[in-house]
Amino acid sequence: MEIVFVASEMAPFAKTGGLADVIGSLPRELVKRGHRVSVFLPKYKNITRKGFPLKQAVKAIEIPVGFETEAGSVWTCPFNGVTVYFVDRADYFDRDELYGTPAGDYPDNDRRFTFFQRLVLEALKRLNLKPDVIHCHDWQTGLIPAYLKTLYRSDSFFKKTKTIFTVHNLSYQGNFPPDSMSLTGLSFDEFRYERLEFYGKVSFIKGGLIYSDLVTTVSERYAKEIQTQEMGCGLEGTLATRKDDLFGVVNGIHSEDWDPARDAEVPVHFNSRDLVGKKACKKALQQENRISQESDRPLFAFIGRLIPQKGIDLVIQVVEDMVAQNWQLVLLGTGLEEYHKALRIFGKRHPKHIGLNITFDLKMAKHIYAGADMLLMPSHFEPCGLGQMIALRYGTVPVVRATGGLYDTIQEFNPKSGKGNGFRFSGYSAKELFETMNQAVDVFRDARLWAKLMRNGMACDCSWRHSAKRYEAWYERTERKPLNV
């Protein structure tokens, strides 16, 4: 099949979170399975800076944005069998960040991503790339299914093209003032609650949820959760209209990108048969973070965006208790300034116990996955979560709140039966988190049992093998559907 991915992030070109890992790995797996796969991304500043060998693919394309016509071009670069295309327009994408600065989102995100999406459709025509499927991801690409069902409905170029929309996080919706409708070029008839309107705004994510032929999300549990009022982010009513076309499948990780036996960033390699190197990695991590270097101290880690979703407030609430127990914490992340401030206070107060890295650092992330004993993911909600799967690969035991993909991928370890790959709790409270950390430390104190638990995790198949097959089946079986609202 000819499969086209459209997304706003892809590792190693541009990454702020898990979406980038997915787009950097699923297309490769589909290529392995015999498909032709291309990915369209914006050409952000850092892509040019990193020096990828880009070639121009389309010189100039003019497209309407609002009442004006704007021009952009397309660049390309191969990546492990996948053809990656980059939509270029300097005033939209040649910026330091992808979506905004710490002060807030870029105020013209509606314009930037409208331009991106329309240009992708026109570029496909110029490149004579006729997709069987366009697979869109998150709000930044939600208008593409809407365009194909409206402005491009009778365009013979797309006559066999189906659209699939994957929700990576329902809480990011791309909601903009009604004026944005005129930027999109879509008829105002689409601005009603059955279509793009959402509490008086234009919702780009609704484009994906309503107009695509199939809607998927990144774990089975999250697919159920988002249909409830509690976790539907106001879109549960919209999702109810698509309940027969809504499925969940857990993300995978690329086994070669995350491999403690071969990873260039891992100080001493190890594998499930020989775990000696893991000890050396822990020591190196303690050294790098200037915390005391003792192998028998439980070392917990936290890697992630410092936002309420990730449960960082629970971690902050248990820090003093952790230190009182002589446990250590290495944290890597950036996000809200209030969390940075709180964490810096603890970091200063307990320099031997807490290693703080308030930054985005892919190398440090690998050092942590390799060197920590346990990874904390006490998320308030978690569509899939990749951290816990990466941790499993590196023999780092996940301690998670059982929600979304964390619920689907982590099974409670039972010391008696020796089954399970981590520890989980259900209530969103610091008390439950700390109790669960204590259970984990009890097992940690028994070296033989702990090694068993680490090996259970390392034996889990977190690759794309199963999930890529599910996507392939959806690409084949999904039918082009008329709009039913």
Ligand code: ADP
């Ligand atoms: P989300 O997409 O919500 O941020 P995921 O768990 O799906 O969460 O994916 C997060 C990805 O980003 C993982 O690969 C994780 O290792 C990485 N990551 C998160 N924060 C940082 C950071 N500060 N530095 C390096 N990598 C990070």
